[in-house]
Amino acid sequence: MKKFFLLLCLVAFISCKPRNTQKTEQIDTSQEEIQQSEVKEELHSKTDDKSEKNKTICYMYVNTIGGIVLRSDPDEKSYNIKSLLYKEKVQVVSRETQSVAISGVTSNWYRVRTEDDLMGYVLGAFLESNKEDLDFIEKYTGDFYLNEESDKPIISIKYLGTGEVSITAKPLHLNEQTENKSIYTILSSDEVFKCDLDGTATIQHNFYIKDDKLNYDYYYGKRREDDDGNLYYDETSKNYVLVKKGKNHLLNYFIDNFTGEFAKENEPQKTVAVINQISDDIFHINLTWKNFVGQYHEYGGDFSFSAVQDKNKVYEYSAEGGFTQVYFKVYLEDEKLKYKVACYKAYLDDDMNITEEYREDEVYTLIKIK
Structure with a gap:
């Protein structure tokens, strides 16, 4: 009886062991599923974030x-x-x-x-949010005339920043009119400026863009009476493809702000650069540099406004003489004129090794003084 009882306990113990193992495996599997679920949720969240960012790029x-x-x-x-x-x-x-x-x-x-x-x-x-705005600024800002012989502009367009322009129109037989307008509004309809007057006569003025040109339509209509007392309508209508003369807005801005005499911001009493316009697109710069032994040297050259637009660079020069090398660069940055000067001298030390000593390596902000 005792043996039979021991045998029964042994069978119960053996049969219980695999069930415990199964239970443990189920718990581990459940934990693994939870971890995988969390990873999937995290990845899903990242994917959603990414897609959301893509929507708002x-x-x-x-x-x-x-x-x-x-x-x-x-x-x-x-x-x-x-x-x-x-x-x-x-x-x-x-x-x-x-x-x-x-x-x-x-x-x-x-x-x-x-x-x-x-x-x-x-x-x-x-x-600027739209590259088309920049193309508009280059092409349609400035003074526009009825023809090459005209001495007064019939419409002037000036860029104000943040996507807006100021329009000053002087239509035929009408006083000067001004209006501010967004470039987006103009490009959406190609209409630049419009003015209609109705009274004893109907006068219509319409400035608009067509075939990449600024056009001006003028209409004049008036009810008249002939010698027999018959009424008739006297009409005149003309179309002008306007001519842009002079400098564009960007070039005018450069001339107004970056030609003349300039000094270092920290030494406003001493002229170090002079920039003059010598033709429509060509400018000349003269630089005065004081070296490390107190001697003054002058450098200079011509540059084009196109180069300034492409690379912001006004002038660059480097020269070597003996063991001395100098480097100058004048450029635009943050709407300011910058002047970089680097000068070093090489010499032999006691062990006959070439050593370079920088005497000047600075970037100066230039201010216009004249």
């Missing part, structure tokens, strides 16, 4: 010929990552909620990603 373009600086933080004194060129495309990642005023410009900082995958901050005032 916004690209903008640098709208100033001077280019802008991509900075490491939303602060004008933060690290200069690189210079962004005119019309360069960036992806807007976010925008700071507080606006700031810097050098007369009030705007928010935008966090952007460049096409070479650099991330940084720029002022939103120097960005």
